[in-house]
Amino acid sequence: MPHSTLAPLTTLRLGGPVGDILNLADPDDWLELVRTIGDRQEDAPLTLGHGSNVVASDTGNEGTVAVMNTRGIAVKRMDDDTVAATVQAGHPLADLVQWAAAEHLAGIECLAGIPGTTGAAPVQNVGAYGQQISDALDHLTVWDWDMGRLRTLPAQACHLRHRHSRFKNHPGRWTILTTTFHLTRSPAAPIGYQPLADELGLHLGVRPPVAEVTAAVLANRCRRGLLLDPHGPDAHQAGSVFLNPPVTAAQAACWSAAGCPVHTDSDGQLRASAGWLLEHIGYRPGYKIAAGIQCSNRRTLTLTAHDGATATGFAQALTELSAQVKIATGIRLQPEPVLVGTWP
The missing domain is CATH 3.90.78.10 (UDP-N-acetylenolpyruvoylglucosamine reductase, C-terminal domain)
Known part of the structure; x- marks a missing residue:
């Protein structure tokens, strides 16, 4: 067993003992994980990504903890300007945003520097600087523990609104396995957040190159103490x-x-x-x-x-x-x- 408590699985480094931890690194192993939990006659596992938005109980968790460490981006061209990027749930969101910036793909550029995994992002409908996950999300692949099968949920079925989704209303029912975004090869979305416009030295409504926006977001987050430094005094x-x-x-x-x-x-x-x-x-x-x-x-x-x-x-x-x-x-x-x- 790689860990005996929840603490190392969270950025707060707090939390008590766990029953067992199943680390999912290969997407093809998902059904084996489901069978393991079924053989134990357990309910849905506690699923964690990077544990960056959780407070784990001192009492811990008696059942299984599934840690999503799957990574990878699969790209499908939709038309001359649009691609569908299907991202594994354990892929760091910050890495996805940097990849999109390098590919000059707009849609998630303002989410640079947000900690956590891509699969966790729709749960909170994470957002920053006037942009949120729901702006680019097309659909999710999930495991429905109530129905015992894989399902595809279109973005509109996720009931995404400001820092909320249906996943928060029904924790544990679904485990997100992949997220698919529609991204466009174009300048960034119009700047609608004044501090970001100030960082860029531009007026609201301007559409700079994607990479410039991503760099400006990171600079602004750094200045405001919003980047998680795993080795700094505020790491936990x-x-x-x-x-x-x-x-x-x-x-x-x-x-x-x-x-x-x-x-x-x-x-x-x-x-x-x-x-x-x-x-x-x-x-x-x-x-x-x-x-x-x-x-x-x-x-x-x-x-x-x-x-x-x-x-x-x-x-x-x-x-x-x-x-x-x-x-x-x-x-x-x-x-x-x-x-x-x-x-x-």
């Missing part, structure tokens, strides 16, 4: 710990006047800056929140785990921070990392 983290919260028009007007950045998301919902709200109530980069848990040295919205940290303590810190913001502002923060394993 799960990225932004809260979603930017939805607000009413009245709340938006009130807090915007106070200096809080407010934007409209892809679903037309007004959202306030979670990081600003945390700083408004007194938190700052490097602030110690609980035993072994603190705000990262670069940004308040990322919490990092150090000696003495526990998953329970981390989850409690999120609950307490959300409650403090609610009391001070009337706005509720929703944690972004997903709790996995067995929780009391």
